Amino acid sequence: PFDPAERPMDDLRREGFEAVFLSVGVQKGRDIQVPGVELDGVVKAVDYLLNANRGFRMDLGRRVVVIGGGFVAFDAARTALRLGREEEASSLAAALPEEADARMKEALDSAREALRGGATEVTIVSLEAFDEMPVLRTTQGHEEFEEAKKEGVRFQPRRGPRRFLGEGRLRAVELRKVTSVFDASGRFAPQYDDEDVVGIEADACVLAIGQRPDLEFLRPEDGVKLSSAGTIQVDRETLGTSAPGIYAGGDVAFGPRNLIEAVANGKRAARSIHEFLSREAVRREAVIEV
Numbered sequence: 001p002f003d004p005a006e007r008p009m010d011d012l013r014r015e016g017f018e019a020v021f022l023s024v025g026v027q028k029g030r031d032i033q034v035p036g037v038e039l040d041g042v043v044k045a046v047d048y049l050l051n052a053n054r055g056f057r058m059d060l061g062r063r064v065v066v067i068g069g070g071f072v073a074f075d076a077a078r079t080a081l082r083l084g085r086e087e088e089a090s091s092l093a094a095a096l097p098e099e100a101d102a103r104m105k106e107a108l109d110s111a112r113e114a115l116r117g118g119a120t121e122v123t124i125v126s127l128e129a130f131d132e133m134p135v136l137r138t139t140q141g142h143e144e145f146e147e148a149k150k151e152g153v154r155f156q157p158r159r160g161p162r163r164f165l166g167e168g169r170l171r172a173v174e175l176r177k178v179t180s181v182f183d184a185s186g187r188f189a190p191q192y193d194d195e196d197v198v199g200i201e202a203d204a205c206v207l208a209i210g211q212r213p214d215l216e217f218l219r220p221e222d223g224v225k226l227s228s229a230g231t232i233q234v235d236r237e238t239l240g241t242s243a244p245g246i247y248a249g250g251d252v253a254f255g256p257r258n259l260i261e262a263v264a265n266g267k268r269a270a271r272s273i274h275e276f277l278s279r280e281a282v283r284r285e286a287v288i289e290v
Contacts, residue, residue: 008217009219010221010222018277019245019246019247019273019277020245021239021247021248021266021269022224022232022246023249023250023252024213024252026211026212026251026252026255034161034162034163034164035163036163036166039166039170041060041203042204043207044206044207045068045075045076046211048076048079060206061202061203061204062120062121062203063120063121063200063204064077064081064121064122064205064206065125065173065205065206066080066123066125066205066208067161067205067206067208068124068209068210069124069132070133070210073124073206074153076206077124077153078122081120081151081152082151122154123153123154123155123156123200124154124155124156125160125161125175125200126155126157126158127159127160127190128178128181129157129158130157132181133145133157156175156198159175159198160175160176161173161175162174164205172200173200173202173205174197174198175198175200176194176196176197177193177196178193179192179193213230213232215232215252222246223243224241225241229255231253232252232253234248234253239268239269239272240272240276245276247269247272247273248269249262250265
């Protein structure tokens with residue numbers, strides 16, 4: 001595999017590659033322009049989930065606020081709550097009698113060793129009302145929502161962050177009321193009522209407000225144009241970019257999507273690359289797009 005962060009695209013051309021397909025995904029969390037966002041304890045969901053999945057310990061404290069209404073927000077909220085409960089359970093391991101179930105003691109010991117941090121009170125804050133949440137547009141999303149409620153996740157719908165409060169370390173989040181999320185044409189354009197503000201005490205805040213690709217490896221001489229959203233511009237039919245021989249698909253071209261769409265993009269790009277290299281059209285078979 002070629003790591004574009006380690007070597008420039010020109011290296012591939014010098015090595016004789018005539019076509020390249022970029023499928024680097026979206027690895028970075030989006031930033032938010034809110035006072036206090038630089039405080040310790042304000043973290044991006046992508047960073048938090050990567051650390052949790054890799055076994056690294058990230059102490060969020062007991063009270064955690066998650067900003068967002070999509071799948072990543074729910075993943076972050078449920079992970080934080082689960083780790084917090086596992087930490088509580090691990091403290092009981094030393095008190096187990098010798099005849100206690102060995103598997104239980106092993107699990108609790110593992111939790112104690114692997115986890116130092118975790119939350120016991122998690123609140124999801126979303127700009128959308130429940131019926132507008134992206135996560136509730138699918139069957140899987142409804143299941144995630146119901147599981148989150150059962151696990152004790154709290155909700156503050158129709159609220160958005162006004163500012164993060166603290167001195168060096170986060171201690172509270174101010175939330176303002178959302179009067180509307182979309183404009184008349186259906187575009188995302190939230191409006192707020194700054195007279196309606198509530199505060200939530202928090203030891204940490206996880207930002208799950210979207211992801212963006214890391215395209216620092218692209219240089220002006222590569223000739224690959226980007227969209228206003230920071231994704232790679234492509235021809236939707238061929239997935240070709242503005243640079244001859246360079247193609248892109250999946251999240252890096254269209255933003256966060258599901259797996260089946262990325263697979264379809266890969267097949268479409270492979271066909272286009274074959275045509276580009278062979279200089280002849282190939283028989284077009286149906287590619288299912290969702």
